[in-house]
Amino acid sequence: MILKTFRIVAGLDDALRALFLTTLIFRAGTMAYPFLAAHLLLSEGLDKAQVGAAVACFGVGALAADLAAGVLLARFGARTVMLGGFLLNAAVLAVIPLVHQLTSIVTAVVVWGFAYEVVTPAAYSAIVDVSRPAERKVAFSCYRLAINLGMAVGPIVGGLIFAVGPRAVFWANAVCVLAAAGALALRTHGGGPPGRPIRTEKRAGVGARSLRDHTRFWTIFGLSLPIQLAYSLPSVFAGTYVIVALGMPGYWAGIIFTVNAAGIVLFEVPLNAAMARWSSLPTLLMGYGLAGAGFLLMGLSSSGPSLILSTVVWTAGEIVVFPGLLHYVSSLAPSGSAADRNMSLYSTGVNVAFILAPHLALLLSGPGHTGFPWMAAGAAVCVAWLLLIAARASPYTWQDDEPSHEEPSHKEEPESCTSAI
Known part of the structure; x- marks a missing residue:
């Protein structure tokens, strides 16, 4: 890998x-x-x-x-x-x-x-x-x-x-x-093969945006917040949960972080290369499903092995869902200032979740229900999974994209990601 x-x-x-x-x-x-x-x-x-x-x-x-x-x-x-x-x-x-x-x-x-x-x-x-x-x-x-x-x-x-x-x-x-x-x-900006550099000039807008453009973006923005909050939780709560709530040795928290990091580094790029032709809806449904299941399992786990199994599941969701979300958000306005606006607002959601996560984790945890923050995160992601399916029913809440049949260009490997720029 x-x-x-x-x-x-x-x-x-x-x-x-x-x-x-x-x-x-x-x-x-x-x-x-x-x-x-x-x-x-x-x-x-x-x-x-x-x-x-x-x-x-x-x-x-x-x-x-x-x-x-x-x-x-x-x-x-x-x-x-x-x-x-x-x-x-x-x-x-x-x-x-x-x-x-x-x-x-x-x-x-x-x-x-x-x-x-x-x-x-x-x-x-x-x-x-x-x-x-x-x-x-x-x-x-x-x-x-x-x-x-x-x-x-x-x-x-x-x-x-x-x-x-x-x-x-x-x-x-x-x-x-x-x-x-x-x-x-x-x-x-230097020697080497000619190509289009990362944009340096002012870029013109793309004109007036329709109501559909706005409602589609705000739909996925809202549905991405449970994911952002859920994946902000491990960094601020996993150590406390393992050591304080479960009374386990601290090395189990270290193993959780190691499994998560290793999974992302080893598998995220190859898996997304294999899924490059998948359309957005099945990609996101898979990612949300794995994330919801993984965080629900975290809340139910009380032993080291079960925590690691849960981490494998939600790490698999992370590998799929974040590139999928970025790809879908970027497709809602493929170019122009509208695309910049969409990506910037998406980043806002990430930061809002990062700020709120520690406060929500402390608020929801307590004696007798120490795993509740994980359960709440998993349940929220599962609800978002259902809402994704519902959003597909209206052109005002979802933009269909067909699976790509375009052959990606490559230099050395069939699965490489290149760009004619």
Whole structure:
């Protein structure tokens, strides 16, 4: 599977491969955020309430970025927005260790959240720009692979640097972000085979959008929220559930995270390449079904093996559902400023879920019903699964797409994802 994944990534078109490399460097360099709270407590002497408020402001900046991204992308283009986000990110990372007043720290963290998050909708827009519809499911899965690989490295390196010097982790992160900016700038404007670079110019809109366009988008936006909330749960609740609620050794929580990460890295790209011709509805129904079943099983699990089996099921759902959702959302407005708007608003839903998940998990858990957050997440996804079937009945809530019969272009492997750009 590793070799197959490598061949698919190597077979990406130049622009998609540049985006993969840029994302990998950027996410691997994301080492400061996991240690922000520790830095503020240890180095700045803030109390827990102040630290909580400061860290939450990162999410505020991220939401602002998602809401502003559609306008920025229409005005400046995906590449320019990404480069601007990288440069602003590096600048604020260099400053954060040097500011000591709470108001200055909060302001810096808000700007940091904005600069970090604005890269995501810009990357989505770039993928839409440089890939054909038949290739997008694989392109999005490759993008997610770069994120997951990078995020597996960043906190480990950050922990080592933080142990040596807490402030140094911010400056090391800034250097990595600048390296990502350099990779994007050089690989999208340089020598090599001719091709269409990631869009840099202002892009015209596509005219007035019909009522159907809006209702279809908001239907899938609403139906994606249970998925976003469910998959925000493991990162904020799995450790607490395993160690505190079930009274099990902490290594079982580590095994859950390892199984999830290994499943995504090994199987997401090859599986989505195999499913490239599937239309959106069966793809999403499979993903939602596996997700709902997996989280319901988590709530019913009380032993290590059953937790691992549940994790395998919801990881399989994650592998299918997220590239499927991104592919479907991108198909609702294949090009123009409407596509930028859709992808930016989709990112907003992701951040809203990430912010709400820990609060909902703590609210729903308690003595006698410790597994209830998992059960609630699974039930919500199952309801969304039923609503997906119902949405199919109306052209105002669903856009049909036929299974693709277009042969994906390739360089070395039949399943590679390339683009004539």
